[in-house]
Amino acid sequence: MDKKKIVAIMPIKLKNERLPGKNTKMLGDKPLIQYELDNLLATGMLDSINVYCSNEEVCQYLPQGVNFVKRSETLDLPTSNFSQIFEAFSKEVDADIYVYAHATAPFITKETMVECxxxxxxxxxxxxxxxSKIQDYLWQDGEPLNFDATNVPRSQDLKPIYRETSGVYVYTKEVFEKYHRRIGKNPYIKEVSFKEAVDINNPEDFDLAIAMLPVEL
Structure with a gap:
């Protein structure tokens, strides 16, 4: 069987609205962006790891072995979405399987990446x-979403609901070509811990991540 080409993309903006400069902000002893890049490198499974950014200043934060791919500044607009960013990237870097990684998820482990x-x-x-698995009493539009309010079950007996975390998305080239999205019709759902699910978007998230860093003795 032919070896599949696996390529990682990490889209990066250096200017962020909710937490300015978050991607290059120091988290412990290294910038936020380096956490997930280091783990992608550690998997040893990728043909290339690419940071997709409009600003070459990001290069000073990239570990050895990570490529810089320049993107259009139009993709930095608040209205830019996954489809626009990935479509532009995939025209430049071809692969059989893509790993779409987010710098804002510093605690996603190498093992989780490999499993996916x-x-x-x-x-x-x-x-x-x-x-993240949610097994709790949920309501929507004033009505119970996942349980019978007249016969309330134990929380552990509720049918789990899964919430996407940023982490990593792995998908075949065909999934995007056919559905124009990063999750296909037959996905593998990797349940992650509370720590792995941390996604940094605002100052409070960053404070949480700092509190979760290993304590040096």
Missing amino acids: MNAVLSGKYDSAFCA
Whole structure:
């Protein structure tokens, strides 16, 4: 069987609205952007790891072995979405399988990344993503969403609902070509811990991440 080409993309903006400069902000002893890049490198499974950014200043933060791919400044607009960013990137860097990584998820482990990539490589799944399991009493529009309010079950007996976390998305080239999205029709859902699910978007998230860093003795 031919070896599949696996390529990682990490889209980066250096100017952020909710937490200015978050991607290059120091988290412990290294910038936020380096956490997930280091773990992608550690998997040893990727043909290339690419930071997709309009500003070459990001290069000073990239570990050895990570490529800089310049993108149009139009993709930095607040209205830019995944489809626009990935479509532009995929025209420049071809692959059989893509790993879409977010710098804002510093605690996603190498093991989780490997598990997601292997799930798609196996051919049993067309995509993989990370998620937090929610098993609680949920309401929507004033009505119970996942339980009978007249016969309330134990919380552990509720049917789990999964919430996407940023982490990593792994998907075949065909998934995007066919559905124009990063999750296909037969995804592998990787349940992650509370720590792995941390996604940094605002100052409070950053404070949480600092509190979760290993304590040096």
